Amino acid sequence: MVIGNGMVAKSFSQYLERENVVVFASGVSNSKLAIESEFEKEKNLLKKVLQEHEDKKIVYFSTFNLYDPVEKNSPYCLHKLDMEEFISANVPVYNIFRLGHVAGQSAQQYTILSFLYNAIKDGTSFKLWKHASRNIIDIDDISKICSYIIDNEWYLNQITNICNNKNTSIVEIVDILEGMLNKKGNYSIFEEGGCPSVDNTKIRLIATDLGINFDDSYVKDVIIKYYGRL
Template sequence: MIIGNGMLANALRKHDSDDVLFFASGVSNSQETVRAEFEREISLLRSALDHHKDKKLVYFSTCSIYDSSKSASPYVQHKINIEHLISEISDDFTIFRIGNAVGKGGNPNTLINFLKNAIETGKKISLHKNAGRILVDADDIAEFVYSFLNHFNNQRIDFAYPYQFTPLEIIQRMEIFMAKKANYETVEKGALYDMEFDIIVKDYFKDISPSDYLDKIFRNYL
């Protein structure tokens, strides 16, 4: 069963299962500050768990938990609270902390959608020179969950392509695929993620280089 209708929910459709509750209807805007939006997700999650006690819960959190420049944001604090809530009230769950997901459609505030719109409109943007960004194809999330969910019980798993792209690296490659120059400046801000991926995640991506993975994403979605 899938709760949600956004980019990630749509990627999961072909792997839907009567035994699993995929909760893909959380707050998707990492810049969100409205308390009611966070409370809506908590209420929906509680209701889903109450009505589907027989199913394994799969919840999607965020790798931004490891980003020191974002760790105090309302969005990240909300995700941490949700993780704690799940561990307290669910007897059978897996939490996937995912990177910046890229797929068809989705929230315009996601990283790649935001950058794509900025290039198309000529909007000037600031790129954090010292930042790292971890990306993941929404289809890879769905495929990994389908293939390896039975390996994880009541655990938190970090899932993204295990490489930190710089914003400049991303935007310059997007310029090539979109055949249009971006209007940007670089600023001395940002931080790298302090995290280490599980060997099963590293093995999943072992046959594709960072540059090839970036090209694959842009070829599919730009």
């Protein structure tokens, strides 16, 4: 069973007919504009799912931003932390996946990649945080890695980071987009931002076995894959 209809939910469609697993991918979509009522809506939906499927494994998607010194105390991150703690206290069998910054074909326009792409393309001015970075990972790779863990029943009742080997600075992301668009961005640089700590030890061998290579060209290749033909 899959709960949700967004990009992450759709990438786990192979579990729609699975009887022993509930993939809960119906979370708050816009982390910057989220309000308390949306957080409560997600939690209440999860409680309802647990009541109806108490004998099934729950798969929940949290956020890698909990490792970001700037973002970790945001309302969105505190909500995700609350959801993690609720699941760990009330669900007999679960997998919690903290996802890096998801890149995908149907990623919402308010994601950082889409925001930067559109700002550079349209010549819109924006603030560039010099010390900020994001951990970019392809939704296709997220689906492959998480499915491997779910199907093999690894890391049960644990939090697992699903992320790239390293972060990419916003400055570098802008540079990649400028090169792809052949256009200089209209931005002002600010001495702000944070860098999340990275630990993907649990998934490195899995990624290798699946043919996923988090090499130096990975982020550029992912950006071109989803934004190169827009």
